[in-house]
Amino acid sequence: MVEGPPLRADAQRNRARILDAAEAVFAEFGARASTEEVARRAGVAIGTVFRHFPTKEDLLAALMKRLLAQLTEEAGRHDLFGFFRRTVAQAAAKKTAVELLAGSGVDIRLPDAVGHLEEAMGRLLQQAQADGTVADSVRLPEVMALLTGMCQGALHGGWDEHLQARTLAVVFAGFERG
Template sequence: MRADAQRNRARILAAADEVFAAKGASASTEEVAARAGVAIGTVFRHFPTKNDLLTALMSALVRELAQEVESLVRQGDPATSLFTFFAHLVERASSCRTVVDLLGVDVRISDQLQLLREAVGILLDQAQAAGVVRATVLLDEVMALLAATSQGALHSGWDPDLRERTLAIIFTGLRSAQL
């Protein structure tokens, strides 16, 4: 891909992130083109359909989240990394419609979501091995809590205090009885 085409693609994705974060998945590709400073034809050359653009945006987001988890796995404290990631994702969801809205759009990112799921599973395993999360907590439960809490953060207009109180309740439920 030519350098100018790569720059246009990056500008389109950055603009799409801003537009969809502000307006949700119902925002138009024309708004994305205007924000990126390119013609609508340029958007469609890179992303033939709006769904292709949403797929690229969600794929980039999931890759970014997976990289964050991988960094926590390598460098984080096993006793806190799961909670750190959980809180960050919910905080991001509360300020960014894209995180939650795109989960309901038919985007083809199942491979990336599986990688994210596996990475969260490693954080869970580490937390359980460190004795801070109950051994009976399953990955499916953690993923369901992540999804539900992110959805709640977006749609209830959570203020930071409510988000923190809610996370404290969830984290208390996950923690080992010994703590």
């Protein structure tokens, strides 16, 4: 987390463009998509991508970090069940970090970003338990595990809305009773 001097204006603009392009390209083709394609979609030369992200893995990690931050922020705007519904739906629509976590073949570790998401979900869980919609015996690890598992299932399995709803109903019933 070393911060150098501030980026030049064009560099800031391009960095953002590259991340946006990467999000779109990797969502469409998976992490196998080439850096070349990201550069093309960002309207930038290949060298520029590598100036900002010295390796492809760095690019994936930066993207992951942004997606996790978005997810964490989103957690603040939902209750536990709503957050599940929303996140699974996003995964099914291929708009999520899951593919990158799961499919990149390289494991990317972002303890901070994941930690923040965990904290946010911990708060949702506490709230749900205070409301009585989730049994007290349920703990955070299995809640996170079920969310990631369902997201991966929805993503790779292409769950339609109806299947998402039926699957979530089972999990929610399980949360309620413990």
